Amino acid sequence: MLENHLGRKVRQFTLQWHLTHACDLHCAHCYDRSKVAVIRLPEAIEILDRYDAFCEARGVQRSIILSGGNPLFYPWFFELYEEIARRGIHLAILGNPVSKRELQRIVDIQKPRYFQVSLEGLQAHNDVIRGEGFYDRVLAFLPLLREFGIRAPVMTTLTDENMEQIIPLGRLLQGKADRLTFNRLSQTGEGSQLGVPARELYGNFLVDYMVAREELPVLGMKDNLFNILNHGLGRELTGGCTGFGCGAAFNFIAILPDGEALACRKFPSPIGNVRHDSFAEIYDSPEAERYRRNSIACDDCAIRKDCGGCMAVVAGHGRDPFVDRDPHCFMYD
Numbered sequence: 001m002l003e004n005h006l007g008r009k010v011r012q013f014t015l016q017w018h019l020t021h022a023c024d025l026h027c028a029h030c031y032d033r034s035k036v037a038v039i040r041l042p043e044a045i046e047i048l049d050r051y052d053a054f055c056e057a058r059g060v061q062r063s064i065i066l067s068g069g070n071p072l073f074y075p076w077f078f079e080l081y082e083e084i085a086r087r088g089i090h091l092a093i094l095g096n097p098v099s100k101r102e103l104q105r106i107v108d109i110q111k112p113r114y115f116q117v118s119l120e121g122l123q124a125h126n127d128v129i130r131g132e133g134f135y136d137r138v139l140a141f142l143p144l145l146r147e148f149g150i151r152a153p154v155m156t157t158l159t160d161e162n163m164e165q166i167i168p169l170g171r172l173l174q175g176k177a178d179r180l181t182f183n184r185l186s187q188t189g190e191g192s193q194l195g196v197p198a199r200e201l202y203g204n205f206l207v208d209y210m211v212a213r214e215e216l217p218v219l220g221m222k223d224n225l226f227n228i229l230n231h232g233l234g235r236e237l238t239g240g241c242t243g244f245g246c247g248a249a250f251n252f253i254a255i256l257p258d259g260e261a262l263a264c265r266k267f268p269s270p271i272g273n274v275r276h277d278s279f280a281e282i283y284d285s286p287e288a289e290r291y292r293r294n295s296i297a298c299d300d301c302a303i304r305k306d307c308g309g310c311m312a313v314v315a316g317h318g319r320d321p322f323v324d325r326d327p328h329c330f331m332y333d
Helices: 041-058 077-086 100-109 123-130 134-147 163-173 189-193 199-212 226-233 279-283 286-293 311-316
Strands: 012-018 061-067 090-094 115-118 153-158 179-184 252-255 260-262 270-273
Touching: 012 041, 041 061, 041 077, 041 279, 061 077, 077 090, 077 100, 100 134, 115 134, 123 134, 153 163, 163 179, 163 199, 199 226, 270 279, 270 286
Parallel strands: 012 061, 012 252, 061 090, 090 115, 115 153, 153 179
Antiparallel strands: 252 260, 260 270
16 A cells, blocks of 8 residues: 555556557647657566566555557557556556557457547637547547447646637537546646636636536546635545545656656656666655655645645646645635
């Protein structure tokens, strides 16, 4: 079992494994389009061995989410997928729509717990951000996931340009997707060219979103700041971004194609490299502990254990994620 300085304990440790930066899209908010050599299959299996040993030693369940780029562009995707499945590890995919033949090949190995795809708003805006025709590709792919009995969540990156489209998108996806959630844009990488809403506008949007959920259960509450409203209404707090508020370097880490480990994929947050560091060395490092510690600005907050804001958004605003408050936080306004 893993425990942070707040006394929160987790029984599952997740790797979000970005196998490759290669992709069939050129999204306007992409965090990283650098060209790096990927880890070859034998070394990837050695990394799995070390991950298994770490989870056994710490008494936590294993969970791997394969992503990219487009994870299916990894040269040994199906071989690695089969090896992970053979080990009985919880397995999911974050990617772009695939063909029925490719999906059948995945299911023949093991049905993923879910296959998450992304939309960035309604059709016109989405296709500006992700490329012409992508909106239709996703809407055609969702029924295919249903046909195979695979959970189909949809993710959106929230900006100042698409915020007002998210609830209408939820209406469109009701009955088609299992869940629609959003992450606020972290203004890093190519995302630095896009904008985020002002704090007051964002707070008003969260209120409208929570009201809309009463008729649109497809709308999920992933952002930690929903708990400000829950707290004010005397409702039970949600798990936020990772089930434990900000879970950076706590119940998950991200791995890049070259093995670099990050506390959170949404912003530069290096904590080691799985090619030459053990998972224990990475997890127990001062760098990882610093990210788990989060911002000192949240120390005395009543909902600290279930929130912590978003460190990636703080960093994207050019502020210090270890010192400064989430710029959209309205807890004590």
